[in-house]
Amino acid sequence: MENGISIYPGLDNTLEENLDLIQRAQTLGLKRLFTSLHIPETDMETLKRDLGTILHAAHDAGMEIISDISPETMKLLGIKEFKISAFRMLGITTLRLDYGFGLEQIAHMSRHPHGVRLQLNASTITGHILSALVELKTDFSVIDALHNFYPRVGTGLSEEALVRKNVMLHKLGIKVGAFVPSQKGRKRSPLKDGLPTLEDHRPEPSDLAARHLVALGTDYVLLSDSLPTDEEIGALGSLSGDRVTLSAKLLSKNEDLRRFLSQTFTARLDEARDAIRAQESRTHMKEVGITIAPENTTSRPVGAVTLDNVDYGRYMGELQIIKTPQDADHRTNVAAMIDEEELGLLQYITPGRKFSFRFHD
Template sequence: MKRQLGVSVYPDHSDIEQDKAYLTLAHKYGFSRIFMSMLEVTEGKEAVSQKFKELIFFAKDLGFETILDVAPNIFEELGISYDDLTFFHELGADGIRLDLGFDGNKEAMLTYNPFGVAIELNMSNDVAYLDNILTYQANTPYLYGCHNFYPQEGTALPYDFFESCSKRFKEKGIRTAAFITSQAGNIGPWDINDGLPTLEMHRHLPVEVAAKHLFATNLIDDVIIGNAYASEQELEALSKVNRYQTAFSIEFVAEANPVEKAIVLNAQHYRRGDITHQVIRSTEVRKVYKNEANPAHDNTQEFQVGDIVIGNDSFGKYKNELQVVLEPHSDPRKNKVGHIVEAEHILLPFIHPWSKFKFVEQ
């Protein structure tokens, strides 16, 4: 399933021209999905319709897919019904996110609406909610899953719970999404906004690190910035994230030589299938560079977690093999050539046997 980047907008808390400018900028950097909150509307059906329609069709012209976040009180406020999604179709919405669920049969019926409006479910509950819907023979291409975000510091999901919830959807082939938080944005749905991540561990991380982490889990297809407005620097950083394999950001040591830099940066690395706890081994590079000299340097200290080491000339057949350190150890036959930036150490557990990975210089 192809992976997407998304942004969020809050038309009831922002200026429409600023929203348009933000979407134009996000489009420039390859974003293609919008989470649009409709939880706070109070202006009446006609005014709401006009505002949301203008913004959604502007986004549609840029190629965005827009999912509206709705709740039962909105249907009462606007005098509309879950049994007729005409209103959302006329707004141009590609889907609606159900903040609260029904009995399973209702959700399944909604996926057969004549307009092809997708029905997105709340993923942040570790219960058999999805299984119940699927027993009613839902139209699964029009069934999405998306986690919640959490504006209050300390209230977002722990990783193990997130993983358990996400597997319920991913194992059924449902498109999944989760939120990360901009460190620049200050607009959300409520008056408390300590950031809007799905995972608490992401609340203070750079957006690109949080996105890499979500993609590395192989449980999330779409990564959405929960708050508005992200800075252009953040949008650009996210646009450079490899969505399909982990690309570690690294810093080289001063003595790293051209051969070592080529080994690190130019190869398609993968972890050997017969793994060890001490290091991640990328062994094919030693065959490619077997005739290249690699004198010893930075080889007498204890290597630490996240260090990148390469076999030097004294390492025989293992010369120019690349390894990522998982457990501290010493070995003078290896040169330390660089280090994975500290924040990205959370990605190391996702390099499994045969996992593909790359490096980019910080």
């Protein structure tokens, strides 16, 4: 996944803090930088002074540079006439067309992009808009989409709204991004209440919020607040976009089992009522030649990660995540427990969906 950070020149951070943030993000695996150039509270003199240095540093770090643009942005940058090439010369590689651009203009720009990608506002997209863009022969190969973030408490999107928009965009092959707030770093002014896309994410750890967005089919994630921590940046840098990732506590001390459980699994197509079953676990177990002795054969609450042991005969190696509480069985080990706050992610491990575990002590 090509995830990223956000920087707002002239708002919260010093130039040194912004340059350090770019360096930390690059080191920890992030590849995108989002910036908005029309926030009313911005100190415009500082923005004008720092913007070129920030864009140059992000370019040197190999980052895609996404910028909201509007007619006001052009005035700010001293651009008298809208030309894509002018933004390219500044170092901006993706233009987020927030408002002030007609559909015919967007379609024309897509056919003549001058090396710049275009980005739609995923939160305000409609079926009518997309149909019109198709009719206008828009080249969607140079277009992706990004949801809004919402500074005011109570104004973020619902999960249902985000999924609905994502599905519409994915039908045209358009990848979709969204924002998660920082909980441990510096929140962006002026409200400092976080900048989530989903309202549910306003109080959530950014790592869990990001994995939730991936589970919902979001293609990339951006940290929206001013100065996230290394921990938050690193979590996005290691995020996998092709699976539901669950944080869990490993209960077994067997290192062979830790390595085995650290693989990526696939939920079986014949969905069980009481558990998520991994379709390849028994085959993998035979391939690595591990014998599972009985261990921790206790009752199985919701979120228990279980492995059938040698007493289950040919079922040895069967991996399940429990959805309905079950009694203890001497043939089944409870190998790990999904963290309680992560149990909501289980609903997204649908038949055929890949999943993996991130273990902690």
